[in-house]
Amino acid sequence: MPTYPPEPWHLAGQMYLSLWSVPSRALPPLPAGLRPLTLAGRALMGGAWVVYENDSVLHYSELLSAVLVRDGRRPRVTITDIWVDSGPSRDGGRELWGIPKEMAEFHMNRDQGFQAAATAGAGVLGRASFRGRLPLPGRLPLSYHVAQTLDGQLKTSPVRCRGTLTIARGDWEVPPGSELMIPARRPLLSLILRDFGLSFGSAPSSAPASRSRT
Incomplete structure (x- = not known):
């Protein structure tokens, strides 16, 4: 029996996100059929630390990198690298959605701002610190598809x-040789998504599910 909950996963917590503009030729490999969404030969890449807590179906921490892509004319997000500290999250991500989750150990401090580090094996994947600058009013909705x-x-x-949503300053450090493939320079934009509620995936239908592109 699976050790993870069925989809959709209902999650809640905090996200610390940075965005970079990178040359499309410098991107990591993408799934077949997807192309980077580019402007003047440059693509948008993101890196994020996420803490799933409160009433989430699973409680765990996460570090990921992702790229904004297109499936034909449809915009999508694809996750290129991702680490978690939960076996059920790793297994469910791989088996339900094809998300290439690996295991890591996380060290986080949220007393003043946000500081985080993640290690896998004997090596440091990355470190980051975030400090909020400008809170935006309201609770903003966001919908997208992961491919x-x-x-x-x-x-x-x-x-x-x-x-x-809060506009923030985000500083990242990626040691040489790390598997985390994000640019080693200041991000274009950093954001904190506080106290979010998130639904990932679709409820299973009574008929066999088709994996058509939606």
Whole structure:
């Protein structure tokens, strides 16, 4: 029996996100059928630390990198690298959605701002610190699709999220040789998504699910 909950996963917590503009030729490999969404030869890449807590179906920490892509004309997000500290999250991410989760150990401090580090094996994957600058009013809604390769086919999964957004300063450190593939320079933009509620994936239908591109 699976050790993880069925989809959709209902999650809640805090997210610390940075965005970079990178040359498309410098991107990590993408799933077959997806192309980076580019402007003047440059693509948008993100890195995020996430703490899933409160009434989440699973409680864990996460570090990921992702790229804004297109499936034909449809915008998508694809996760290129991701680490978690939960076996059920790793297994569920891989088997339900094709998300290539690996295991890591996290060290986080949220007393003043946010400081985090993640290690895998004997090496440091990355470190970061965030400090909020400008809170935005209201709880903003966000909907998008994540696209990954699952069983040799493209799998798209809906994500619906709502939270309080704060423009922030984010500083990242990625040691040489780290598997975390994000640019070693200051981000274009950093954001904190506070006290978010998120739904990831679709409820299973009574008929066998088709993995068509939605």
